[in-house]
Amino acid sequence: MPYICTMISIQAFTFNPFSENTYVVFDETNEAVIIDPGCYSREEQKTLTSFTENNRLKIKYILNTHGHIDHILGNDFVKDFYKVPLLVGKYDVATQRSVKTYAPVYGFENYREAEPDQLLEEGNTIKFGTSTFKILFLPGHAPGHIGFYSEPDKLIFSGDVLFEGSIGRTDLPGGNFDTLIHSIQQKLFALPDDVIVYAGHGNPTSIGEEKITNPFCALSLLK
Ligand SMILES: [Zn+2]
Secondary structure: OEEEOOOOEEEEEEEOOOOEEEEEEEOOOOEEEEEOOOOOOHHHHHHHHHHHHHOOOEEEEEEOOOOOHHHHOOHHHHHHHHOOOEEEEHHHHHHHHOHHHHOHHHOOOOOOOOOOOEEEOOOOEEEEOOEEEEEEEOOOOOOOOEEEEEOOOOEEEOOOOEEOOEEOOOOOOOOOHHHHHHHHHHHHHHOOOOOEEEOOOOOOEEHHHHHHHOOOOOHHHOO
């Protein structure tokens, strides 16, 4: 379903058996980015490309919040289809490289690795149309996890760090619970309360809502 903000428009798709959120983000110029393309089946690929073609979107970049399989299953297809660069977190390349070793175990025989074209770290910015994303470094769920924050649009795409009422798992390679909580409390909870969080799974939420109600990391848990 579409989420309409002041300048930016967001189309969310839920793809692959992990119910991963893939986002197409565009503004009034029709320039767009695709965040975490999790499309794997032919139908999912077609759903994504039909949307961008029907809306005459000009895809500029493919962005990954982190390199877990469910977020990158469609990297190779999307990169090949749109012929645009793939931008990934500088410290999560190893996470991404490891996917080809376990993809067949999960039944994704057709997974093909896509080569990153540019590595991102905190402080970098990404521009498309009239929009700008700032890169935030948010390790803990994955060692090189990053988020894409738009200050004027009051939104962040923060992958599997913070969910509505939950947090990302920390039992995968490179995960660390204390690091994750630190990322949430020091980075995400430093953002204004009305910033909307578009997560890698589940519904959007807000910083203010999670600060109060999240049972894993609410500020009320701080003594
Ligand atoms: Zn993940």
